[in-house]
Amino acid sequence: MYETVKGLVIREVVFGETDKLIDLLTDTGVRTVRVRGARKPGSKYAAVTQIFSYGEFCLRQSGERLYLDSAVSLSAFYGIRNRLEALALASYFSELVRRTATDQPQPQILRLFLICLHYLSEHTREDLQIKAVFEMRLVTELGMMPDLVCCPVCLRYLPPKPILRLDRADMVCEDCYPGPGWNDLAVTAATLQAVRHAIYSDLERVLAFRVRGDSLWLFAQYAEAYVLRRTEHAYPTLQFYRSITGLDSEN
Numbered sequence: 632m633y634e635t636v637k638g639l640v641i642r643e644v645v646f647g648e649t650d651k652l653i654d655l656l657t658d659t660g661v662r663t664v665r666v667r668g669a670r671k672p673g674s675k676y677a678a679v680t681q682i683f684s685y686g687e688f689c690l691r692q693s694g695e696r697l698y699l700d701s702a703v704s705l706s707a708f709y710g711i712r713n714r715l716e717a718l719a720l721a722s723y724f725s726e727l728v729r730r731t732a733t734d735q736p737q738p739q740i741l742r743l744f745l746i747c748l749h750y751l752s753e754h755t756r757e758d759l760q761i762k763a764v765f766e767m768r769l770v771t772e773l774g775m776m777p778d779l780v781c782c783p784v785c786l787r788y789l790p791p792k793p794i795l796r797l798d799r800a801d802m803v804c805e806d807c808y809p810g811p812g813w814n815d816l817a818v819t820a821a822t823l824q825a826v827r828h829a830i831y832s833d834l835e836r837v838l839a840f841r842v843r844g845d846s847l848w849l850f851a852q853y854a855e856a857y858v859l860r861r862t863e864h865a866y867p868t869l870q871f872y873r874s875i876t877g878l879d880s881e882n
């Protein structure tokens with residue numbers, strides 16, 4: 632039985648003498664596919680089946696397992712392969728998606744991944760912004776987004792000093808803030824707008840904005856804390872990214 636799917640390779644592991652297994656993120660979830668002879672010299676599917684390659688894959692079902700029959704590359708995201716930070720970040724995105732994957736069709740998650748890989752590859756946004764947008768939009772697509780429409784007490788939409796509350800997954804203004812909490816983060820109005828853009832914007836425009844300086848730092852700090860809190864996992868790929876970018880030593 633044959634089937635053609637568009638998919639992004641989000642993991643590859645050595646299998647047997649010359650084969651490998653790849654995880655393909657598709658519109659209908661993650662599929663594990665065995666690629667025969669992928670590690671033989673001159674294998675014609677070596678490039679299209681490498682990590683973070685997006686392509687059209689013809690799969691053959693045999694028993695319980697899926698095999699690659701043929702494949703055509705749609706995008707290789709070359710810019711990612713030249714930059715360790717970009718590769719590390721993409722690996723973290725991959726781990727996040729694999730840890731939170733469900734059996735439900737999630738075409739939005741594939742689309743989000745592709746958009747973020749595009750920006751990482753082109754390097755037209757700061758990596759920290761791409762990371763924070765990916766984190767916030769992923770939890771949004773998984774139904775775990777915060778409610779940041781307005782301050783729940785005075786209903787102000789854009790207070791000058793918003794406070795993002797991690798535990799309650801909401802925002803309250805400084806005037807209505809009842810008191811210090813463990814996981815509350817005072818941010819700038821620009822940070823609040825950045826988080827809102829990441830969770831409420833049209834997916835195609837999810838990175839069509841810029842945030843810089845302190846507002847970006849706060850955005851990144853909030854997004855990472857939020858995703859760790861909601862998904863309740865530790866991510867070795869995140870630790871690796873933090874170690875090579877010096878984020879660990881700055882906190």
Ligand SMILES: [Zn+2]
Nearest residue numbers: 782785804807
């Ligand atoms: Zn208020």
